[in-house]
Amino acid sequence: MIPDDEFIQTKNVPGPTKEEVRCLVMCKANISSQDTVVDVGCGSGGLTLESAQRALNVIAFDKNPEAIDLTRKNLEKHGLTSKVQLLEGDALQVLEGINSFDVILVGGSSGDLPLIIKQGYEKLKENGRIVITSILLETRVEAVNAIKNIGLVPDVIEVTIAKGKITERGTMMMGRNPITIISAVKV
Amino acid sequence: MIPDDEFIQTKNVPGPTKEEVRCLVMCKANISSQDTVVDVGCGSGGLTLESAQRALNVIAFDKNPEAIDLTRKNLEKHGLTSKVQLLEGDALQVLEGINSFDVILVGGSSGDLPLIIKQGYEKLKENGRIVITSILLETRVEAVNAIKNIGLVPDVIEVTIAKGKITERGTMMMGRNPITIISAVKV
Amino acid sequence: MIPDDEFIQTKNVPGPTKEEVRCLVMCKANISSQDTVVDVGCGSGGLTLESAQRALNVIAFDKNPEAIDLTRKNLEKHGLTSKVQLLEGDALQVLEGINSFDVILVGGSSGDLPLIIKQGYEKLKENGRIVITSILLETRVEAVNAIKNIGLVPDVIEVTIAKGKITERGTMMMGRNPITIISAVKV
Amino acid sequence: MIPDDEFIQTKNVPGPTKEEVRCLVMCKANISSQDTVVDVGCGSGGLTLESAQRALNVIAFDKNPEAIDLTRKNLEKHGLTSKVQLLEGDALQVLEGINSFDVILVGGSSGDLPLIIKQGYEKLKENGRIVITSILLETRVEAVNAIKNIGLVPDVIEVTIAKGKITERGTMMMGRNPITIISAVKV
Numbered sequence: 001m002i003p004d005d006e007f008i009q010t011k012n013v014p015g016p017t018k019e020e021v022r023c024l025v026m027c028k029a030n031i032s033s034q035d036t037v038v039d040v041g042c043g044s045g046g047l048t049l050e051s052a053q054r055a056l057n058v059i060a061f062d063k064n065p066e067a068i069d070l071t072r073k074n075l076e077k078h079g080l081t082s083k084v085q086l087l088e089g090d091a092l093q094v095l096e097g098i099n100s101f102d103v104i105l106v107g108g109s110s111g112d113l114p115l116i117i118k119q120g121y122e123k124l125k126e127n128g129r130i131v132i133t134s135i136l137l138e139t140r141v142e143a144v145n146a147i148k149n150i151g152l153v154p155d156v157i158e159v160t161i162a163k164g165k166i167t168e169r170g171t172m173m174m175g176r177n178p179i180t181i182i183s184a185v186k187v
Numbered sequence: 188m189i190p191d192d193e194f195i196q197t198k199n200v201p202g203p204t205k206e207e208v209r210c211l212v213m214c215k216a217n218i219s220s221q222d223t224v225v226d227v228g229c230g231s232g233g234l235t236l237e238s239a240q241r242a243l244n245v246i247a248f249d250k251n252p253e254a255i256d257l258t259r260k261n262l263e264k265h266g267l268t269s270k271v272q273l274l275e276g277d278a279l280q281v282l283e284g285i286n287s288f289d290v291i292l293v294g295g296s297s298g299d300l301p302l303i304i305k306q307g308y309e310k311l312k313e314n315g316r317i318v319i320t321s322i323l324l325e326t327r328v329e330a331v332n333a334i335k336n337i338g339l340v341p342d343v344i345e346v347t348i349a350k351g352k353i354t355e356r357g358t359m360m361m362g363r364n365p366i367t368i369i370s371a372v373k374v
Numbered sequence: 375m376i377p378d379d380e381f382i383q384t385k386n387v388p389g390p391t392k393e394e395v396r397c398l399v400m401c402k403a404n405i406s407s408q409d410t411v412v413d414v415g416c417g418s419g420g421l422t423l424e425s426a427q428r429a430l431n432v433i434a435f436d437k438n439p440e441a442i443d444l445t446r447k448n449l450e451k452h453g454l455t456s457k458v459q460l461l462e463g464d465a466l467q468v469l470e471g472i473n474s475f476d477v478i479l480v481g482g483s484s485g486d487l488p489l490i491i492k493q494g495y496e497k498l499k500e501n502g503r504i505v506i507t508s509i510l511l512e513t514r515v516e517a518v519n520a521i522k523n524i525g526l527v528p529d530v531i532e533v534t535i536a537k538g539k540i541t542e543r544g545t546m547m548m549g550r551n552p553i554t555i556i557s558a559v560k561v
Numbered sequence: 562m563i564p565d566d567e568f569i570q571t572k573n574v575p576g577p578t579k580e581e582v583r584c585l586v587m588c589k590a591n592i593s594s595q596d597t598v599v600d601v602g603c604g605s606g607g608l609t610l611e612s613a614q615r616a617l618n619v620i621a622f623d624k625n626p627e628a629i630d631l632t633r634k635n636l637e638k639h640g641l642t643s644k645v646q647l648l649e650g651d652a653l654q655v656l657e658g659i660n661s662f663d664v665i666l667v668g669g670s671s672g673d674l675p676l677i678i679k680q681g682y683e684k685l686k687e688n689g690r691i692v693i694t695s696i697l698l699e700t701r702v703e704a705v706n707a708i709k710n711i712g713l714v715p716d717v718i719e720v721t722i723a724k725g726k727i728t729e730r731g732t733m734m735m736g737r738n739p740i741t742i743i744s745a746v747k748v
Contacts, residue, residue, distance in 0.1 A: 001590050019716060023588035024581060027562050028412070111356075121619060134358035137530070141515045144725070144732055156732055157727025158552065160347055160534060162365050164717025165704070169298075170323035171705050171717055173361035178349050178532065188401050207398060208533060214375050214397035324717070328702045331538070331545050343538025343698070344394060344547055345739065351518070351530025358518055359532055361604060365719065367698075434724075510731035534721055536739050543672075546698035549736040552723050 001026075008043055013067045016046030016067040019160050030129045030157070031055050035102035039090050040056065040116055045071030047105050049132035052080040059101070061087040061094045081117040090174065097117050099109050106122050106132040106143075113139050120154070124186045143182040152184040155158075188213075194231055194261050200254045203261075204294070205314030207348050208366050212292065215318045215342070215370040218242050222289035222316065227278050227303055233256030234292050239267040247287070248274040248281045282306050291329075293319040300326050304333035311373045318370040330369040340372040375392040375400075381418055381448050387441045390420030390448075391481070394535050395507065395553050399479065402529070402557040403504045405429050409476035414465050414490055420443030421479050426454040433475070435461040443530045468494050480517075481504040487513050491520035500561045505557040517556040562587075568605055568635050574628045577607030577635075580720050582694065586666065589692045589716070589744040592616050597665035601652050601677055606632030608666050613641040620662070622648040622655045631732070652677050661686050664670035667693040667704075674700055685747045692744040704743040707720050713745040 001023050007016040017025070023152060025047060029036060031054040033092050042060035044047045048071050051058045057103040062068050068088045075081045092112055096119075106113065113132070140156075147154035158180045162173040166181040188230045188265040190293060194203040204212070212234060218241040223228070229235045235258050238245045249255055255275045262268045270301050274281050279299055284304075291307040300319070308317060319330040327343075334341035349360040375398050381390040386437050391399070397557045399421060405411060416422045416434035416441070422445050432524035435443055442462045449455045452513040466486055470493075478494040480487065496505060505516040514530075533552045536547040562584050568577040578586070586608060592598060593613040598719045603609045603621040610634050612619045623629055629649045629702040648655050654674055657680075667674065674693070677718040682691060693704040701717075708715035719741045 001591075020585060020588070020720070024584055027581075027584035027587075030562075043477050051216055087621075095350075137351065137511075137518060138357035141511050141732075142648075144511060148727075152729055154725070156727075156734075157725040158725070158734055159581070160349070160362065160721040161720040162347070164324065164715070164719075166709075166714055166717075169324035171702075172323055173365050173717075173719055175347065175349075175364040176360040178360050188404075199552055207401070207533070210401035211394060211397055214394070214400075245451075324698075324702050324705060328545075328698050331444075331540075331698060335540075340540055341538070343540075344548075345536040345538070345547055346394070347534040349532040351528070351532070353518075353522075353530075360530075360532055510733055511725065514730035534723070534735075534736065536721070538698065544699035546697055547739050548724075549721065549738040551736040552734050 002049055002078065004092065004116065006069065007046065008077060009044060010066065010070055010084060013044050013064065013070045013156065015044035017133065018176060019162070021047050022050050024157070024159060025133060026050050028181060029103045029105060029129050032101055037103040037105065038101045039105045040120070041065050042071045043107060045074040047107060048072055048084060049080055051105065052083045055103070058084045059087065059098060060084055061089055061091065063088070065092055088105050091116050091140050092119060096125065096128065098123060100125050102128045103141055104132060106130070113142045114146040117143065118150065121150050126186055128186045129183060130186070131181065132153040134180045134182065135177060140180045140182065147182060147184045149164055151185070155183045157181050189236055189265065193352060194233065195257065195264060196258055197233060198252065200231050200251065200257050202231035202303060204320065205348070205363060210369045210370055211346060212318055212320060212342070213241065215368060216290045216292060216316050217351050222307065224290040224292065225285060225288045225307065226292045226306070228294040230254050230294060232261040234294060235271060236261055236265055236267055236273055238292065239270045244269065246274065246285060247271055248275055248276055248278065250275070254267055278303050279306060279369050285310060287312050290316045290318070293317070300329045301333040304330065304335065306342045308337050308373065315373045315374055317373070318368065319369045321369065323365060327367045327369065334369060334371045336365065337371070339374070342370045344368050376423055381420065382444065382451060383418060384440065384444055387418050387444045389418035391507065392535070393551060395422050395533060396420055398531070398533060398555055399505050399507060400424050400428065402555060403477045403479060403503050405477055411477040411479065412472060412475045412494065413479045414494070416445045419448040419480060421481060422458060423448055423452055423454055424492065425479065426457045429457065432458045433461065433472060434458055435463055435465065435537065437462070437464055442544065454500050465490050466493060472479040472500050475502065477495065477503045477505070479513065480504070485517045488520040489515065492524070495524050495560065498559055499535060502560045504560070505555065508554045508556065509551060514554045521556060521558045524558070526561070529557045531555050563639065568607060569625065569631065569638060571631055572606060572607050574625065574631045576605035579599055579695065579722070579737060583607055583611050583718065585718070585720060585742055586692050586694060587611050587682050588613065589742060590664045590666060590690050592664055598664040598666065599659060599681065600666045601664045601667040601681070603632045604668060606635040608668060609645060610639055610641055612666065613644045614658065619645045620648065620650065620659060621645055622650055624649070624651055631714070643730050653680060655669065656680050658683065659684060662689065664690045664692070667691070674703045675707040678704065679711065685748055689747045691747070692742065695729060695741045695743065696738060701741045701743065708743060708745045710734055713748070716744045718742050
């Protein structure tokens, strides 16, 4: 995985998604070198870059132009621009214009999460994967319900990571915000 | 419990121990109104104040004069000074000069944790409680081993709390550092 | 706190709520010796017994007669029957017949959680506390929303406890199910 | 990742390492198709199989013949036997007879953890990765200290996963035992 501190960061864009969470999302997404990945709400580009290292191509979008700019800079820093199409805009509108894909990652939601999941699922190929990361109590439930409404049984994991900080006194465990990963495979 | 934000805080002194951790330490300490409590490494006074609300009297010490000063200010703010004796100094030396007590809380260790537990235990009354809070991987094991060396079976809980932050978008769960509470009752 | 293994348990009734969770619920409930406590969905009686040790009196109910029976046995075992009124029945109906109280604990919900919170809140005295424990993703959000609808800001903590099992090889940390505690004080 | 329930399990052998933990270990191990991986204490074969899917070849051992047998059955079930050499025996003795390798995974320790790390590290190629998974309070510290003694700064993460169980009433979060992953890259 790309270390957290090798991402360029800015004040106004959240992320990048921490290394261990990116790792778990990538496992659930199970991206192959023939896959097209859609990254909804790319933020700092954490999941965009990891996807670009594994997929045939990636379409990433965010409604925040600063996020698009930051993701571009991170892609450039890691030499991954060629595989990624970056689009600024509203998730539902951008999804409208995209054909089918193998994986859809949903990070940023802006209140449209159920619709994004529904619309994203329709364009997902058979055996395609949908992976949602959620930091709000409310969006966890929205994601679970949206997956159930599609007729699938969601895989739900809540992940709490503490990272050891090596100090002179010993190994201090620093807590991170818990994150919930909801996923499903299209059958 | 006293809310976290009703403690005066300063840059150079850690704490106060968060409300939920104070709550769990108080449950393990099981302080009655007839008890004398010793608080080793009082820091900002979080556990000192909670103990003072429940015990007959409290002896709190810290090697850091700023911690003593801060604990005094917090005791004054909450009208709890009369029950508490504050001592600046090395834990082992201060313990030397104290008679028996019902509860010993050990928060700050400074490398002497096993000796503090051993010496504290000797002065603990029958059915007395020893409660250690640890934020380092290493001191957790030191505390477990020291309790075992006394001939007791330690109660060990690792506590991870995330606190909800109510935002316009929803309830964001903010992670805290995990803490381990090791305790035992003298038989 | 009453140790977990000092509760009589049966196969068909969940609980008792683990010691550390009972401890945190009691801290949030802040029960005084003059308080009347209502315990909705008493299950094995974990919170009923803890409340009875602190309150003036407790009204506990559950729609499951086995739960009522088990709570009664646990109250008898710990000599706490005199303070507790046990009622079998639907939460909303039983609440209907109760006058005001100082604390309401809501554990079992059966789909009526928002209404129970609303109705319970109306009968809560000024400065009264409402404390909800939730093990389902969905009821956490229901509780948060119901508290917001009342016009209060909920206190939300998610608690993950691992308990050390002392073995010959070392201290094995055994995970527990995470639980969310949502609470508020009536103003 | 291979789903947890696609592993054959037996009563006397622990594991398999849960999917999400295998995922994180694989990320830290960063196995390429040219790598030789050593798996110390293979248990049910969880990490052996994941390594076999990614590496050039894998050497797995366990002192428990039942573990060797079970790992063999799991390799056969998933068509991965050809890449894996299975050895029954004491970790230190088996390590003695192996040449250099790119990755060493240490799961089972049997009290020799510091020596296994030291000896394993010596045989690790430059840029090789060592990844230790620990479920005991004590072995976490042993692993951290052993890595420090080698002259490296360990990466330490404590991982707590709760898995959602979809029920009629809602999504019940089922806790797992926390696990600590300690890793380092040879420089």
